[in-house]
Amino acid sequence: MAKPIGLEVSLAVAEAVKLCDTDVVAAYPITPQTHIVEHLSELVANGELDAAYIPVESEQSAMSSCIGSSAAGARTFTATSSQGLALMNEMLFIAPPLRLPIVMAIANRALSAPINIWNDHSDIMSIRDVGWLALFAETGQEALDMTILGFKIAEDHRVSLPITINLDGFTLSHFIEPVLLPTKEEVAKFLPPFKPLVKLDIANPISMGLLGGPESYTEARKVTDDILVASKPVVIEAFNDFAKVFGREYKVIESYRTEGADTILVMMGSIAETAMTAIDELWDAGKKVGVVRIRLWRPFPVEEFKEAIKGAKNLAVIDRAISMGVPDAPVALEVKSLLYNEKVRPFISNYVVGLGGRDVTRDDFKYISGRAEEFSTSPQTQYELVGVLE
């Protein structure tokens, strides 16, 4: 039986990229993603990973290089955060319609201004509509496992789309914690060599990224969206296959103590760990509160989500980003729109926590649980920026 080692989560992600025998890494360092690409550059330099490491001059170039290398048939990885993701934006739209299965780790971080290097989900929320799959990790082990799963899912010919692996900057990326490193043999058993669905090949010439006028653009967009939506069962299948090889089970939506819960807290990412500890304490005090964690953010697992929150009177959706100019944050907006036409639906309130690295504590979750109950009896209030100083 393999023994867990104490490893920084960023390095665990880099080791996963190595275990997947990645061909090309094109990246620009940015806090808090830096340790991932720094370690990858070491692994390439010392010969442990036989890959081309392209040290580009900007993230726009990083994503451009990834698109080029993936289109040429190479297994391709990059990582970024925050402003880096913002600088990639133009190129991010291009990879999904070209069906390029690039894997990108995002050490999630706030965006300027004011300048802030710490964790929240502002970066990923800015690209939620571009057509990439998106997974959220809760622990270091998950960050490693999701990276391996990322290649498996993205490269499946039923998908052949790019995917982001989201890990909270610092609160996950810089934690040292027990991680089980799979062996190369195990990974090879799970992840077949990359066979591109489409590639640039002089023997069989094709064109990619052509003009799509008003007569075809709608259809082209629909195809990408249809494929993204249809990728959910492939994700579930990959999770099941992963469990068979590695013994760790993952679901697209995770539930914790939701059976018989009056209130369910909905969230994404590493804060769910602290939340579960907090609600254990709440159950001890006689409060019936559960946690639902969205692991697969894109495509949104609609049926699994509805099933997970069934029976709850109150939903408290906890966001890590603000949607400026709208009275709800991104995750809450989606949850509300999913449930609006349901005959029976819970009362939904929305809480924004942990912006720009503000610590998210057990007390925050206990406070939110209490507020969700209060709000349900005075439904005109449904949104709170928790702990804001005024």
Added chain:
Amino acid sequence: MIEIRLHGRGGQGAVTSAELMAQTAISQGKFAQAFPSFGPERRGAPVTAFVRISDKPIRIREKVYNPDVVVVLDPTVMNVTKVDSGLRSDGYLLVNTHRPPADLRKEFGFTQKIATLDAMSIALDILKVPITNTVMLGVFAKALGEATPDDVREPFIHRFGDSLAAKNQAAFEKAYSETRVEG
């Protein structure tokens, strides 16, 4: 679960100390996590790092607010930071200083148990650099009974490589045997 907060200055190895504490515990089959107080790192500026060690999986990622143990790698930090902030009343202060605990109590009003060691002298003597992290690990191991010199051997080799690990092992062992545990 033991919760630990480390105070040092950038470049002295507070973060490495935290890493090694967690890695030693994990290699002993325990659960542990270590993380720095995240910020732009500057040499010489006060730095904080956190560790949790438990027999059960740790499902918490908030900072440590009520530590069981506070480790002070640089005595001058005590002049600018209230290092005993939130420290449990039955907690432990481990301080790199040549001064006796009674002196520290008088100057800073500490009420918890204190263990001291002149870690800087040991670091300069054996490691030839003013980096006190592995020396203070020896203090921690001795005062808390959390690890023995045998337990750190492998994590040190992994972290420092063979030749540097040997020096750090010697520094750790000297600290382990010389730490003055009060009361």
